[in-house]
Amino acid sequence: MAKALMFMGTGSDVGKSLIVAGLCRALANRGYKVAPFKPQNMSNNAAVTADGGEIGRAQALQARAARRDPVTAMNPVLLKPEGETGSQVVVRGQRRASLSARQYWAERDQLLPEVLDAFVEVAGDVDYVLVEGAGSASEVNLRANDIANFGFARAARVPVVLVGDIHRGGVIASIVGTLAVIEPDDAALVRASLINKFFGDPALFDAGKAFLVERTGIACLGPVPHFPDAARLPAEDALALEDFSTRAGGVFRIAVPRLPRIANFDDLDPLRAEPGVSLRLVQPGEAMPRDADLILLPGSKATRADLAALRANGWDVDIMAHHRAGGAVLGICGGYQMLGRSIADPEGIEGAPGTSEGLGLLDVETVLAGRKQLRLETAYHVQSGAPLSGYHMHMGVTEGTDRSRPFAMVGAEAEGAVSADGRVMGTYLHGLFASDGFRRAFIGQAASADLAYEAGIESALDGFADHLERHLDIDYLLSLAETVETIR
Structure with a gap:
């Protein structure tokens, strides 16, 4: 026994x-x-x-x-x-x-x-x-x-x-x-x-x-x-963000706004482990760094509330300026929803019922309804063809014309969205950067050929x-x- x-x-x-x-x-x-x-x-x-x-x-x-x-x-x-x-x-x-x-x-x-x-x-x-x-x-x-x-x-x-x-x-x-x-x-x-x-x-x-x-x-x-x-091991909760250390001097610079209800932030861990990546968690009251190559909007437990907080910090203005200057933007899960034209929560799943205007960088709209999707996935990145593993953990359905340019394919199913200029991307796939081949394809020459993330966990x-x-x-x-x- x-x-x-x-x-x-x-x-x-x-x-x-x-x-x-x-x-x-x-x-x-x-x-x-x-x-x-x-x-x-x-x-x-x-x-x-x-x-x-x-x-x-x-x-x-x-x-x-x-x-x-x-x-x-x-x-x-x-x-x-x-x-x-x-x-x-x-x-x-x-x-x-x-x-x-x-x-x-x-x-x-x-x-x-x-x-x-x-x-x-x-x-x-x-x-x-x-x-x-x-x-x-x-x-x-x-x-x-x-x-x-x-x-x-x-x-x-x-x-x-x-x-x-x-x-x-x-x-x-x-x-x-x-x-x-x-x-x-x-x-x-x-x-x-x-x-x-x-x-x-x-x-x-x-x-x-x-x-x-x-x-x-x-x-x-x-x-x-x-x-x-x-x-090197995934942290349990947001207390770990109090001691979140950034790597300076990396040739590929990533900025991540610290949303009040940030979720599944271990998506960032493989990027933090890359010697060639400089990852900065931007704290409330700080501006987005103007030299970032990528702004990454992370997952959120309350997307509309965190979108309001993003605007209150002026980060929406910084993100728009970053995009106009030729920078790339990636949204994961709640961050993906924020990049669209609107987020509707008619049933009050994440708070008071209502609709919020999104950032409008992707031609998609999200409705928060239905059963939460919880699935382990294997996929491939459309642009590079690199295989990746991840998981879906989200409420709602996102639709719109930019979905015709998927970020990834899960079997025969299109996943995520990419803007017409290719510089704004959204995906519901968490955990994607733990796949070494995809991570190297995504960040290019900044990636270390020697970093095997999952082997490092073991x-x-x-x-x-x-x-x-x-x-x-x-x-x-x-x-x-x-x-x-x-x-x-």
Whole structure:
């Protein structure tokens, strides 16, 4: 029978997603069958699954680390923020509703049976399930009706390892404080703490470990030193954009507006990895650089709202000037919709019903309606003939005369649109730049012949697994896992 162990954080972005990914690969390398599980995630960085739904990008990476196909059961509840106070609620890979935060927090415990069913399903054919919590384990104000952290752990009877980020400072207080403020029955599930993202000589933390063991009465694992190649792995959510580093001096210059509700921004990762590309994420209040070769409009979780934000920043004027000067523009998914003449949302799928005027650089119109399209795709780029792989994850239908010049072909079906002058392009295909041949054809001489993006992901996962084998007692961790019992 499968055994399970859950990893919760003292806060957001402490590295628990990567810890789980690294342990998935380490256990897979040891010959175990292992699977990831996250009861509830909140992220606009999502991935299409083998069973035709969507889950958080982090769980897809963890499934890849485990050498398993990602399936919707691995992340049964996904919240995709659409505004300041509400989210699209995705259950078992399919959009169920759009709710305000207040509505969701009041009703989320109703989803616990589905979460537990998914957990049992994931555990059905593996040796270990590695569970990831969400945000901070000490958010006692959100404990009622919780399904993401201790609410799930208590219901499924899964032991917990508490992860803290020493690089932020205050890790001792964050671990001791977490155990002090949570309910005693929740604290009883915590079997160890784990110190992550250490810089310098690990021996300098020996006294800190001893203090934590004495004060908490549980084992302290690590510290796990910082692993630089983790930067090569897809990030989970927009927190990563706070540390988004640009490469200067590249011969091919790309500018990307940072939209408030940017989605699937890991589309940019292969371009960031190219030594010959200079990629700049343009922050609100900044102007688009006038020397850009390409302006790339990324995906958006609320296209009309982000189009309004784009105009409020004056980026529409910058984009038009860039195009008049001979520059190229590419829109992906929501960015593609923005490039058209209009975006209509008659049913209020992404907000208040209405229609927004687009940028008008493509002769197409979009209507947001119907079922969300979630499909893995293989295609080829029409202009270059280069093959590519990607995925569709979007609402709505886009039609117009520029569709007669498709960006790509998916089998016999035309995909995307290109303007008559060839300098404005739109596509619904996410993940396209991970295909080395297409990326090289698209950016030309700036591309490195040596960069194999997907192989680099595999190398980074194996490297991180080896890193954890050196710095964690994985045998001890496995001894903490407990058998998944019949639930309910």
